[in-house]
Amino acid sequence: MEQRNDLVVCEGLTKIYGSIRALDSLSLTLERGRFIGLLGPNGSGKTTAIKLLNGLLQPTSGTVLIDGEKPGVHTHSVVSYLPDRAYLNDWMRVCDLFDFFADFYADFDKIKANDMLKTLDISPLARLKTLSKGTKEKVQLILTMSRKAQLFLLDEPIGGVDPAARDYILNTILSNYSEDATVLLSTHLIADIERVLDEVIFLKNGVMTLHESVDTIREEHGKSVDMLFREVFAC
Numbered sequence: 001m002e003q004r005n006d007l008v009v010c011e012g013l014t015k016i017y018g019s020i021r022a023l024d025s026l027s028l029t030l031e032r033g034r035f036i037g038l039l040g041p042n043g044s045g046k047t048t049a050i051k052l053l054n055g056l057l058q059p060t061s062g063t064v065l066i067d068g069e070k071p072g073v074h075t076h077s078v079v080s081y082l083p084d085r086a087y088l089n090d091w092m093r094v095c096d097l098f099d100f101f102a103d104f105y106a107d108f109d110k111i112k113a114n115d116m117l118k119t120l121d122i123s124p125l126a127r128l129k130t131l132s133k134g135t136k137e138k139v140q141l142i143l144t145m146s147r148k149a150q151l152f153l154l155d156e157p158i159g160g161v162d163p164a165a166r167d168y169i170l171n172t173i174l175s176n177y178s179e180d181a182t183v184l185l186s187t188h189l190i191a192d193i194e195r196v197l198d199e200v201i202f203l204k205n206g207v208m209t210l211h212e213s214v215d216t217i218r219e220e221h222g223k224s225v226d227m228l229f230r231e232v233f234a235c
């Protein structure tokens with residue numbers, strides 16, 4: 001069966017908490033094969049948007065379709081999600097986590113996961129609780145990127161990783177998703193990731209203020225994404 005090119009379609013997607021419009025009428029289409037930065041200041045709605053796409057939150061109004069379906073059993077099998085905080089059992093060893101993921105996700109590639117682990121010099125026998133924060137993040141990212149998913153939702157994947165490892169991590173992300181998959185990644189480290197981005201989305205107070213290709217930003221605005229962000233969101 002031929003795949004549809006629109007992987008994510010949101011229409012008026014809205015999440016309200018009391019008086020806060022965490023996400024306000026987001027209408028958006030994301031195509032396959034794209035690396036997209038979801039950018040915005042603290043509290044602008046990035047995590048909310050990612051959780052709505054993942055089905056972890058129910059929208060107040062509006063709809064989201066992933067691969068043509070509402071978040072549910074099918075979309076969980078095609079979406080690989082990296083949360084913004086540690087969620088794994090600390091007492092588990094890295095190799096146990098790999099077994100756990102292999103049992104849980106049919107598309108988990110244990111050989112690939114072990115290869116990445118080796119390159120990053122992390123012992124498969126280490127218990128998570130003995131690892132540093134940044135190393136734990138690397139393990140979480142390895143787990144997420146070792147699935148053959150169609151959509152990778154990565155919430156701040158490089159926040160706790162040292163600058164020297166960031167390039168390796170980004171290259172790991174880049175080389176581990178297939179041509180027809182899409183990566184949506186939220187981060188504050190724009191200068192570090194902008195070389196790999198195809199598109200960016202700016203969120204401000206829950207509202208999407210920009211959805212543009214990085215090439216267009218460079219051509220039309222004559223500046224980098226990092227410079228444009230600093231200008232648009234200057235305090």
Ligand SMILES: Nc1ncnc2c1ncn2[C@@H]1O[C@H](COP(=O)(O)OP(=O)(O)OP(=O)(O)O)[C@@H](O)[C@H]1O
Pocket residue numbers: 017020021022040041042043044045046047048049
């Ligand atoms: N469970 C909740 N209850 C009430 N308000 C919430 C809840 N979750 C998020 N919010 C509010 O929704 C808004 C968007 O939050 P969100 O976490 O999506 O922002 P963010 O862009 O990911 O921020 P950061 O960059 O700081 O991680 C904020 O004003 C936040 O306080």
